[in-house]
Amino acid sequence: MSKTQIIINAATGRMGKELLQATVSDRDASLAGAVARAGHPMVANDVAYLIGSEPQGVVISDSLANELSNDKVLIDFSLPDYSMESIKSAVEAGSPVVIGTTGYSEEQLTQINNASKSIPIVLAANYSIGVNSLIGLVKQATKLLGDKADIEIFEAHHKHKKDAPSGTALALGEAVAEEKGQNLNDIAEWARHGDAPRKEGTVGFSVLRAGDIVGTHDVVFALNGEMVTLRHEAQSRQCFASGAVTAAKWLKDKPVGLYNMQDVLGL
Numbered sequence: 484m485s486k487t488q489i490i491i492n493a494a495t496g497r498m499g500k501e502l503l504q505a506t507v508s509d510r511d512a513s514l515a516g517a518v519a520r521a522g523h524p525m526v527a528n529d530v531a532y533l534i535g536s537e538p539q540g541v542v543i544s545d546s547l548a549n550e551l552s553n554d555k556v557l558i559d560f561s562l563p564d565y566s567m568e569s570i571k572s573a574v575e576a577g578s579p580v581v582i583g584t585t586g587y588s589e590e591q592l593t594q595i596n597n598a599s600k601s602i603p604i605v606l607a608a609n610y611s612i613g614v615n616s617l618i619g620l621v622k623q624a625t626k627l628l629g630d631k632a633d634i635e636i637f638e639a640h641h642k643h644k645k646d647a648p649s650g651t652a653l654a655l656g657e658a659v660a661e662e663k664g665q666n667l668n669d670i671a672e673w674a675r676h677g678d679a680p681r682k683e684g685t686v687g688f689s690v691l692r693a694g695d696i697v698g699t700h701d702v703v704f705a706l707n708g709e710m711v712t713l714r715h716e717a718q719s720r721q722c723f724a725s726g727a728v729t730a731a732k733w734l735k736d737k738p739v740g741l742y743n744m745q746d747v748l749g750l
């Protein structure tokens with residue numbers, strides 16, 4: 484079986500570097516390109532400078548369009564506006580895309596859905612096997628306790644994270660809402676301040692941003708006198724990066740369409 488050729492977008496980012504490392508370490512993948520912002524000091528250098536490895540023979544480019552082709556899978560963990568431009572380039576080139584970026588608007592999500600009519604796309608707020616298993620556990624707990632318990636979702640991330648709540652917290656909230664047969668927007672309490680008692684049947688969200696926390700998510704089911712907490716704690720970014728490379732290998736020969744990490748893992 485031929486190796487999956489992968490292009491890493493936003494290669495100089497926290498996840499970009501982790502994705503380069505995961506790609507070069509995977510025996511069934513080959514790093515076919517790496518892209519950074521035009522003017523970034525790393526452009527025109529070998530990716531080895533970003534991951535502290537032997538030279539890889541892959542020079543960091545500042546033009547995504549020049550790197551893309553339909554036999555290469557793009558992995559994009561960047562920021563929503565730039566990511567949308569990148570997905571447009573992928574549609575023009577016919578390249579499959581694994582999207583890890585979070586914080587999209589409803590309109591951007593609709594555009595991604597439209598793009599998936601031309602190219603295969605995996606979209607997931609979290610590529611770790613742990614979080615994707617947690618989603619199933621949360622559905623099960625909601626089935627058992629959802630009509631009796633107060634459900635709260637807490638997430639903690641590093642101080643540089645831009646979007647809140649995290650994409651993963653939203654996906655966990657969607658899992659609860661789906662199991663309750665409701666829309667998340669109808670039952671979510673996004674913030675509390677001042678005179679703000681809990682409303683029956685809502686799902687409360689709380690967010691912490693501090694230091695270099697990689698990512699922690701709790702889903703709490705609180706009853707009178709007892710509480711069940713389901714927690715995922717990422718101890719490094721490796722779990723996200725290796726999951727995204729797994730998704731790229733899975734996506735390579737798939738028909739056009741929009742997939743998620745549950746599809747990739749067969750969960």
Ligand SMILES: NC(=O)C1=CN([C@@H]2O[C@H](COP(=O)(O)OP(=O)(O)OC[C@H]3O[C@@H](n4cnc5c(N)ncnc54)[C@H](OP(=O)(O)O)[C@@H]3O)[C@@H](O)[C@H]2O)C=CC1
Nearest residue numbers: 493495496497498520560561565583584585608609610723
């Ligand atoms: N799905 C998952 O499993 C995970 C998702 N994420 C998500 O991935 C995304 C990235 O996270 P992280 O790596 O921590 O963030 P960083 O801020 O470290 O990286 C963002 C990258 O995007 C690049 N970028 C942004 N705008 C542009 C632009 N206009 N042109 C070119 N490059 C651009 C930045 O380049 P520059 O530095 O030059 O500005 C940077 O390399 C976030 O949305 C995060 O939530 C994170 C972890 C796991």
Ligand SMILES: O=C(O)C1=N[C@H](C(=O)O)C[C@H](O)C1
Nearest residue numbers: 585608609644649650651698
């Ligand atoms: O920005 C991050 O770091 C992370 N973002 C993703 C999210 O928004 O859920 C996944 C992970 O928690 C790390």
